[in-house]
Amino acid sequence: MYKVIHVISDKNIGGAGVLLLGLLGHTDRTRFEPLVVLPKGSLLTPRARAIGVRCVELSRGGDKTLSPAALWPLFRLFWRERPDIVHTNASLSARLAALPFRAAKIDTKHCCFAPTAQQKSALARFCFRAFERLSGVFYIATAEAVRENLAQRGSACDRLAVIPGGAERPRALGTAQKAALRAALGIPKDAFVVGLCARVERGKGHDTFLEAARLLKQQKDLFFLAVGGGSLLERLRADASDLPNVRFLGFREDVGDILNLFDLSLNCSDLSETSPLALSESMSLGKPIVVTSIGGNAAMAKACGLVVPPRDARALAASILRLRCDRALYASLSAAAQRRYESLYSATLMTRKTEALYLSLLENL
Numbered sequence: 001m002y003k004v005i006h007v008i009s010d011k012n013i014g015g016a017g018v019l020l021l022g023l024l025g026h027t028d029r030t031r032f033e034p035l036v037v038l039p040k041g042s043l044l045t046p047r048a049r050a051i052g053v054r055c056v057e058l059s060r061g062g063d064k065t066l067s068p069a070a071l072w073p074l075f076r077l078f079w080r081e082r083p084d085i086v087h088t089n090a091s092l093s094a095r096l097a098a099l100p101f102r103a104a105k106i107d108t109k110h111c112c113f114a115p116t117a118q119q120k121s122a123l124a125r126f127c128f129r130a131f132e133r134l135s136g137v138f139y140i141a142t143a144e145a146v147r148e149n150l151a152q153r154g155s156a157c158d159r160l161a162v163i164p165g166g167a168e169r170p171r172a173l174g175t176a177q178k179a180a181l182r183a184a185l186g187i188p189k190d191a192f193v194v195g196l197c198a199r200v201e202r203g204k205g206h207d208t209f210l211e212a213a214r215l216l217k218q219q220k221d222l223f224f225l226a227v228g229g230g231s232l233l234e235r236l237r238a239d240a241s242d243l244p245n246v247r248f249l250g251f252r253e254d255v256g257d258i259l260n261l262f263d264l265s266l267n268c269s270d271l272s273e274t275s276p277l278a279l280s281e282s283m284s285l286g287k288p289i290v291v292t293s294i295g296g297n298a299a300m301a302k303a304c305g306l307v308v309p310p311r312d313a314r315a316l317a318a319s320i321l322r323l324r325c326d327r328a329l330y331a332s333l334s335a336a337a338q339r340r341y342e343s344l345y346s347a348t349l350m351t352r353k354t355e356a357l358y359l360s361l362l363e364n365l
Contacts, residue, residue, distance in 0.1 A: 143296025166350025170256030205268025
């Protein structure tokens with residue numbers, strides 16, 4: 001039995017947290033014993049414990065990528081637990097605390113930002129590669145675009161595997177259940193639902209989503225539905241107050257059920273994306289996708305969606321209208337979405353690939 005300590009700095013439940021829960025839920029417990037380290041009060045803690053995973057909460061510094069206050073508690077934990085694998089999600093503190101231990105060290109990269117000129121300087125690239133070698137870290141990139149980003153920053157990329165984030169398939173609602181949920185949300189019976197599921201924060205493209213809805217306001221059969229909470233929610237609700245066919249639902253526990261109502265699933269991000277789990281979930285239900293060309297989005301949409309430039313509301317509106325009107329294209333992309341989910345983006349497949357990586361690294365320790 002191999003002991004795996006997962007360290008994540010999320011206090012809320014973001015994409016990294018959902019991905020980790022999927023990994024934990026499918027982990028082969030006859031071969032791997034997981035333990036999760038989180039910040040005190042993390043919303044992930046009760047969910048991880050509910051699937052039988054041991055959790056340790058850090059009282060200080062656990063919610064930061066790098067915190068001196070977290071180094072000693074993490075070191076003591078590693079000393080006590082003696083893990084075979086330390087798997088981090090945005091926790092540089094844990095990678096530093098794990099340096100003295102003979103354990104496989106893995107860091108999952110969920111973001112893909114173009115490096116700055118300073119980060120691409122010769123000195124910065126040298127330091128990045130030197131720490132990479134010193135720490136012995138192995139990267140999991142959640143999209144090919146992440147590998148390219150790491151190479152630009154100086155990584156040798158010889159200790160890296162591309163494993164797209166995998167999502168659970170939401171339960172499929174029956175006709176009566178869908179009708180009841182549509183009525184509860186105020187969605188007209190025959191409306192074509194254009195959905196966006198993302199945190200309502202800068203970089204997620206909600207303004208472009210809203211502008212596209214405004215451009216299409218004469219299309220009475222279209223209904224625009226955004227799911228997710230965040231700091232920009234109330235401002236966007238106010239901006240959309242004159243559009244009866246646009247709703248910002250905020251945070252919902254029943255996201256999977258709501259995805260059943262989408263006819264089209266969007267990702268409008270303009271800063272960073274790798275393999276968004278909301279898209280994977282939508283694809284598993286046969287929903288075509290329309291995405292911006294940011295990060296790993298275009299790779300996800302191959303054969304099952306359309307790609308538009310970021311911050312281009314007119315291009316987004318045109319793609320929505322095209323898929324609303326071209327039923328043959330819609331049906332083709334819908335079938336391809338389900339196939340692509342099964343072959344690349346399921347939580348089961350992600351877990352099996354990750355476990356194979358664990359075993360490979362342990363053989364070479």
